[in-house]
Amino acid sequence: MKLQRSSRLALYSVLELASRPDEQLSASDIAAKFDVSLNHLAKVLRDLGRARLVEAVRGAGGGYRFCGNARRTTLKDVVEIFEPITLHDVGGFEPGDKTEFGTSLAVVLGEIDDIALATLDSITLETMLKLTNRLNKQPKG
Amino acid sequence: MTKIDIFHEETGLTIRNAVADDLARIIELDESSSGINKPDYWQESFRRFGSLQDGRYFLIAEKGSEIVGFIIGEIRAWEFGSQPGGWVFSLTVDPDTRLAGVATLMFNTICQCFRQAGVDKVHTMIDRDNITVMAFFRSQGMMAASTIPLQLSLSDMDNAEEAS
Structure with missing residues (x-):
């Protein structure tokens, strides 16, 4: 499964901010860490702000901070702000979809989508932060 | 024999360990959750797992005199080609x-039982619509296993055979 760039950047941003709940981070710091353009990040942060996951703090020492609930917000919640998760039937019918093989293929692709959806829906930001910590502690191979 | 009785301050x-007198409350808790x-x-289940037999664990969580949860597990080996695991x-x-x-305390306790019994992997299986429980196990660090459960609807198979 491959997420769109905006979804990935949104996940990186909320995870970075949620990992430091008492700090405000500037957009340029986040952009530098994940090697993305400030313009693109600004759009993503605006959308995350509308979804009430991050908020801008103005003034000296200002920046962005996480304002969601890391125990309740799932990866699906974040990704869905930027793209539909069920991909195989988005965009109308493709040639062959209505044939017998197209029907069978839709069943198999639906199975993959269901598993991907359950995975993204069952992993909270807090769980992701735990996973990140655990992986960071493992000896580098 | 695995005797467990741990107070968590x-x-x-x-x-x-669950005892026979706990069964009524266990049935009630399950009904309130599963309907x-x-x-x-x-x-x-109590007959099979509540007997303090090695490798079988039927544990309850109690707050004061009220049972507030239970967990069941066992060590199994070689099914589905897997190494011994909890x-x-x-x-x-x-x-x-x-x-x-x-749930975290019960899960940690049963994991400790598995660890003491010498196994390294802990497995479970959840309906993919049961996001609450899946999120709990994920929060404990569980990841997708290398095994994929498969199922077959026999009535669908029978209907397809009849139609052909």
Whole structure:
């Protein structure tokens, strides 16, 4: 499964901010860490702000901070702000979809989508932060 | 024989082996969670897993004199080509006591039992629509296993054969 760039950047941003709940981070710091353009990040942060996951703090020492609930917000919640998760039937019918093989293929692709959806829906930001910590502690191979 | 009786000071919870007198409350807790009353199933589960037999664990969480959750697991080996490992196949917490660390404490205790028994992997299986329980196991660090459960609807197969 491959997420769109905006979804990935949104996940990186909320995870970075949620990992430091008492700090405000500037957009340029986040952009530098994940090697993305400030313009693109600004759009993503605006959308995350509308979804009430991050908020801008103005003034000296200002920046962005996480304002969601890391125990309740799932990866699906974040990704869905930027793209539909069920991909195989988005965009109308493709040639062959209505044939017998197209029907069978839709069943198999639906199975993959269901598993991907359950995975993204069952992993909270807090769980992701735990996973990140655990992986960071493992000896580098 | 695996005798468990641990008082956890921080939460005020006791984790101990289930006894026959706990069954009525276990059945009630399961019904409040699953919506299905199945006393025969739980009596049979208690007979199989409540006997303090090595590798089988039927544990309950108690707050004061109230049972607020239970967990069942056992060590199984070589099924589905897998190495010996712990399996958790039932975990229920009183809906009024959720988010109080009950499930985490029960899970940690059974993992400790598995660890002491010498196994390294812990497995479970969950309906993919049961996001609450799946999120709990994920929060404990569980990841997708290399095994994929498959199923077959026999009536669909019969219907297809009849149609052909």
